[in-house]
Amino acid sequence: MDMLLPFLVSGLGVGAVYALSGVGLVVLFRASGVLNFAFGAIGALAAHCAWSVLEADGGQALAWAVAIGVSMAVSLAYGRLLAPALAERDTSIRSIGTLGLALILVGFAEWTWGEGPRRLVLPTDADGLEFGDVRLTWTRVLGLATAVAMMAAVGLLLARTRVGLRMRALADDRGLSALLGVRVLSVDGVAWALSGAFAGVCGMLLANIVRLQPTLLTFLVIPAFAAAIVGRLKSLPVTVLAGVVIGVLEACAILLPGFAPFRTAVPFLVALLAILFFRNTTRKA
Amino acid sequence: MSTSLSTSGRTNVPAPDPAPDPMQALAPALRQHARQQWRGLWAMGAVLLLLSVALLLLSNSYWLKTFTSALTLSVAVAGTALLYGQLGLVSLCQYALVAVGGWVALRLSHGFGLPFELCVLAGGLCASAAGMVAGLPALRLKGLYLALVTLMMAGGYQVLVSAVGFPDGGAGWLGKAQGTGRLMMARPAWAESDAAYLAYVVAWLALILVLIEWHRRSRAGRSWALIRRGEAAATSAGVHVLLYQSWAFGLAGFCAGVAGALLAGGVGQLDGRAFAASESVLMFALTVVGGAYHWLGTLLAGLLLRAVPALLTEWGVNGFLAQVFFGAALLHALITAPRGIAGQWVDGLTRLFAHLFARPPGPSRERRS
């Protein structure tokens, strides 16, 4: 147990990463029916803008404002200008469209900021909770708290508010919703803007916890999909829990002899195991 | 009672034609359809032949290697296009299956010195088996779930292959060379030079495309079409869903494995870091952009994957800017061409031919007076 504790705690940090990204992905999926491959890319762009602000001594508040502003703007632009053109196609194609956006954003970020070791330092890095020899920095606690808060807030939004109801209707059947009088474009806009704001917050936290590197942050969505899959792309609480569990398992896998260099495969293995327990969703006439 | 509308009251109204026998009309229609199919196949063969001749004549070393890679990946894209175009199933792990095929081919070639074709077939069969395993979830999940599950498999495989690497002449299970230089995969004796190897790859591509076309026109193709409509419809029509679905995944895996072996032969070796999960996603994206419903789309997707980036490199475009253009082009193509670029071209060509070779209008029915 003594050997396990440090990795349990550090696993919570990684778990926060997966939980945050997973919730962000599921939120947009439930609100607009699109699985957003560009979630990490939007966050990465936001984090780089924030880094530039911090380098220019703009202060934390401005950096966060810029980050969230940029991510909301990009997400809204895509959601209002490009996503509607794909709205009639099937879900996989709409998700591949976001891949195009991801490539554009990653290429742009790499081209603008270039290579170079960078750190996004947040004031919450300085201290944390001590568990014996290990410390859980406040940034990671913040990450976990944000994931839970997002889950609660969006859960409430979708379940209890009018806007949420319209979003769910839109995600379920766009044409029918339009017939019923749901204002398609403005509800879409709300969904994408919300997702963009989440992407900005997640991007900042991930850039701090993982690494400020555009390509890596973008393709971090792939392990995050594992958490989303366990949550069946529906249940936010399960996604958060799955993300945290996957992170902890990945960290603790260091203790398995010989498996340590392969432990980045843990999210994928967990997802594949989870689908064995899924009920059949295919029976359609 | 007279049925004539004439005012003269004459009774020499031509007897109405007897109702045409539906079976008699069917036979020539079927024959015309078969002729069209054959024409399609001949067109495919002609295009491939012309393409290979043009590429061989016009290319220098850089472009020979580029086009070899592009057409090799077209072989893999054929599999993805099969799954998406015929069955509507999204597979985001095709590039991982390419790696499986390449790995097997390299290990057999270095370890046992087997002839190249055997290595290619072995690679194809192993990737086929892996593909069928990847297709098992498809029996219970569809649509986005299947896509995500195959993505998870690709992700897991990425971790494995980047740690384990590809065989390069050493001994043991993994075949990694220690201490000696890396061994290149031996090409077939008559395809040693780059130009000859390109022709060889085109031959394999033609074989694979014919294999898939033959499947489409056979019972398998009809079963796939029914499965696409819905499993209830397929089962009630007597189609063995498990068999045909696994068959499709196996065939797609075979295409990927053959592509992997050909890639290993073309480049001489494979590197574990080049098979990330994102490559599989990009391959699917470009399959859709090229067109998953026509063999021309397969060719275009391969060229988009390798030849277009090579062109941008030739022109000295910054690699990251090229990525931006690529993403924008991907979005544009997805939005404007639902059946892919090939779909647009084929539609355009069909309309053009119809316009050029339109039959003159038949004699109009005259009103007998």
Add this chain to the structure above:
Amino acid sequence: MHPTFILRPVAASLVLMAAFAGQAHAQATGKPNCGLNNGKKATGEPIAIGAVVGKTGPDDFSAPALAAAAYFKCVNENGGIHGRPIDYVVADDQWNPETATQVAGKLVRDRKVLALVGNSSFVECGANAKLYEQENVMVIAGAGVPRECFFAKNYAPVNTGPRVSGTLVAAHMAKTHKAKKMVCIIPNIPSLGNWACEGAKGWGAANGVAVETIAIDPGSADATSVMLQAAAGKPDVIILNLPKGIMVPMLAAAEQQGLHKKIKFASTTPAYNADVPKTIGKTWDRAFDVHLEFMPVESNGPDNSNWKAVMAAYADKAAPRDSFAQGGYLAARIATEALLKLDAKTLDRAKVTAALRSVKGFKSDILCKPFYVGDGARHNANSSGPIAQVNAGSFKQLTQGCMTADEPELADVRADEKRLGL
């Protein structure tokens, strides 16, 4: 009076002052000294020289080629190779082995380059070593990283490589801190993960120091767990043998966990970059040692000053002036001096390859020991280097003079050196 009346002459004089200041600065770094040094522009038939670099990808390794391009430009303005200018073609392999073979084919077969100078790529050594051997073309690389770069007949990197760098930094830390137990962290890539930390291990085995290797997935999002894993065995020293992009989060994680208080940290050459001290922060001031493959960037020896002068006069402002660039400059100088020994009118690939193989005793104050190529089966001529330490936002040389690596795998290189009479 209207403000612009005053502003315009003020602005103009400011511009003039800046121009003079720039001139003065250029003069302060001296006039660059390259090739024949006769100030005459070369106008003969161009000599094709190539380079393959990994520019677009996880990191940008194009600095050696940029420095070599600057040197060749200088050479072309100073008489070229006996009147013939050098046509330097740089290709980006985008960190993709397939692309690496394509661009190497383009340079070697289509463009028919006589040699490749200033290569630096993670993936091209393994992909192209056989091609270079078959086509009998020599590569004087600015920076080699994986094992294949140091185990090829036609590939001679001017840098030490991560294995030798790791060995040297381990030897230094053992001496300085009387360490008995060390951990070496390396990315788990074939031909790096099972190779680059083994030098330190081999050296340690012969000197009573236990060195354990931890291989990590470079795409991993979890630096904290790796640091905890390394610290679990209670080592005295942790050596990071990682690209700087991965190394920085590791140090950040170590700092957050307070490991810097108990364990000493050191790194191989990739950490020697002007941005690193600022990025890793004040915690690591005078607490982070780095092995350098060449003498420090700010040294004042004549060749190092010449490198700075060449970069100032002929390189883009944005081109990095780091140890990668030093490597590219050295490679270009080696190639130029070898070419100048040949008859310019009858240059062909075979002659150039032979000339490059016979390079011996190439002296520069950037290098600790003279460089040679030789006709051995592999090349690792640079196996020394000083140690520097992070100090007040930059690096400061710690050791006087250089250490030379001493580990079992270098036995064949030492045998070659003996045979060549070095």
